Amino acid sequence: MELISRRRMLASAAASLLLPALARPAAAATALDFSELYGKVSVLGLTFSDKVKALKEKAVAMRGFMAPPLKAEANFFVLTEIPMSLCPFCSSDADWPDNIVVVYLDRAQTFEQANALITVTGKLEVGSWTDPETGFVSLLRLTGASFRKA
Amino acid sequence: MRSLIAALALTTAFVSVADATTIYPLDRATILAGSPFDLKVEFDGQVKAGDVSVTINGQPAEAVLGKKPDFIETEAGTTASAVLLRAAAIAKPGSYKVEAKAGAETKTVTWDVYATPSTAKAKNVIFFLADGFSVAHRTGARLMSKGMTEGKANGRLNIDDFERMAFIGTSSTNAIATDSANTMSAYMTGHKTAVNALGVYVDRTKDTLDDPKVETIAEAVRRLSKKSVGVVSTAELEDATPAAVVAHTRARADKAEIVGMFYDVKPDVMLGGGSAYFLPKTTPGSKRKDDKDYIQLFKDAGYTLATDKAELAAAAGTNTGKILGLFHPANMDTILDREFLKKGTVAKFPNQPGLVEMTKAALNQLAKNPDGFFLMVEGASIDKMSHPMDWERALFETIEFDQAVGVGIEFLKTHPDTLIVVTGDHAHGVSIIGTIDDNKPGTDMREKVGVYADAGFPNYEDKNGDGFPDKVDVTRRLAVFSSNYPDYYETWRPKMDGPFEPAVQNEKKQYKANEQYKDVPGAVLREGNLPRSADTAVHAVDDVVLQATGAGAEGFKGYMEESDVYRVLVDAMALAPAKD
Structure with missing residues (x-):
């Protein structure tokens, strides 16, 4: 009981702390489409688009679908252009497409049906990074992010 | 009758006890003569090195395989013992009875080692x-x-x-x-x-x-x-x-x-x-x-x-x-x-x-x-x-x-x-069960499925002779169905916008029909007959x-x-x- 209320208190404290900070970048977020992520796409690798390079470390808003998450409540998920049947983290045979963006939320959140189109707002991080917790390697991330139904 | 059942039950029970030890390659393995394979015996529990014997046609395994297998007292992640020999090989064709024993545990398998003819038919x-x-x-x-x-x-x-x-x-x-x-x-x-x-x-x-x-x-x-x-x-x-x-x-x-x-x-x-x-x-x-x-x-x-x-x-x-x-x-x-x-x-x-x-x-x-x-x-x-x-x-x-x-x-x-x-x-x-004919009356796609004589013949054409139909979305096409499926929307038509993705996972890790196809004219929801963990037909x-x-x-x-x-x-x- 005590633990729960303490957690709630912490969560609400975090939310109130973060809210004003988030409000500004969210307002200034530049829309970024999945089709605008890469400049050159080849068998031997991808290059980021000029738009992605220009928006590095800046607030962006992307629309897409939430891939099936690793667990119901987590602080990260994969955003995909089309609804995906595979969980990129848990399927032994995950063949997720190249055009994914890993979203790290400002706090753990319960997930929704993967069928719904969502808009995610967060800071765009660019470049290869391995999540020390999951071992998942990502190229593009939205950090400190939040999402809503599109 | 009753005694027969009792005897069968006894045999079955006996077999399952013997199965507690596993030998790889498994029983009835067929092995190309001289071809390297790993021999492994997994005992059900921890056994002592001195109690273990692995024989092949009555001889110690090393006499047949040329190398002595290693004994592993406790295998990583288990509480049981094993015997392992990497890259063993048997050069001489024949039947090989392999017996692994450790105290009360025993297991026997037979391998068939074969050679090929000496003259190749195919280069x-x-x-x-x-x-x-x-x-x-x-x-x-x-x-x-x-x-x-x-x-x-x-x-x-x-x-x-x-x-x-x-x-x-x-x-x-x-x-x-x-x-x-x-x-x-x-x-x-x-x-x-x-x-x-x-x-x-x-x-x-x-x-x-x-x-x-x-x-x-x-x-x-x-x-x-x-x-x-x-x-x-x-x-x-x-x-x-x-x-x-x-x-x-x-x-x-x-x-x-x-x-x-x-x-x-x-x-x-x-x-x-x-x-x-x-x-x-x-x-x-x-x-x-x-x-x-x-x-x-x-x-x-x-x-x-x-x-x-x-x-x-x-x-x-x-x-x-x-x-x-x-x-x-x-x-x-x-x-x-x-x-x-x-x-x-x-x-x-x-x-x-x-x-x-x-x-x-x-x-x-x-x-x-x-x-x-x-x-x-x-x-x-x-x-x-x-x-x-x-x-x-x-x-x-x-x-x-x-x-x-x-x-x-x-x-x-x-x-x-x-x-x-x-x-x-x-x-x-x-299975192909007939045709789907868009020109049949009405909007109910199910009634446009032609079976038996009503199926007629599909109207694909290959005028350019490339072996492929010139057009895939013809008006009278093959009616093809799967015997098994997750929840999905049956659209009764070729997927012209890209490969079909019938189901997506929800927050409970169950696969649900992909809503993207809900509004395709004539689409109907088919409730799956597979476990809800199945993403597609199996x-x-x-x-x-x-x-x-x-x-x-x-x-x-x-x-x-x-x-x-x-x-x-x-x-x-x-x-x-x-x-x-």
């Missing part, structure tokens, strides 16, 4: 594998490609004129059901194994790369001949089927490691998708988790690299002898997308070669070796499109596969010392049909296990004649 072997190839795919491809008048086909597929056939059992060592890893592994090693495994028996330890190995056909060809090896697939080269030619892992998902296994064997020609696992992790688009650059490593090993149709044509003209063709970071697009609809990822990778071009390029290169070759050609997306019940794509893939087989048949005409095998690895629960346990022609084809007949097929291949090439 070359071309093994065409259509993933998921079921009888309905064959019928559907013939109806679409050739048409039918008054009940008789208007033409024949290339696969319609093979001399020899066999029914093939596809089951795995741990279930009647099966996947593309264990099935192709049985074809390519002569040993059956468990679902998801390649080139190994599946032991109880967690490590996916430590399981008891058996030799793959590419390794046998390398060890015993100067023949070339080729691997061609429309899937990722690391995908289960092409991987089975070279790989040893308990988990087909070990794709980054499988690239390393290709590098160890170095097939002379490797054509397919899957470049993402060849790129170091620092390269955007890589799916590796290390810095190994296999593109560079293969180049350094003398391979000519090709990344599209034009580069493949150029590579075919070079004399390096080795071609690495990587035409897609993942699985290549289907021919319906590549050549007709331009959907999928065709906009990003517009110049992917097809299976026919890849087969031609591979044969052209491999035929330069006077000692011959082993070539595996996979039509991968018959399966990849049958899982999501995208029947038009699966049938177009089947037609393309048949045309690739045609390239093999042309080769056979000028190279009669060639064995051609065409087979599937497992079936799908797919493999069927049904037999598949193997067909063969050319030198040594007479070895195929009746009912055969997938593991029996290997023996016909190595016999035809006379890879391991008995030594006196």
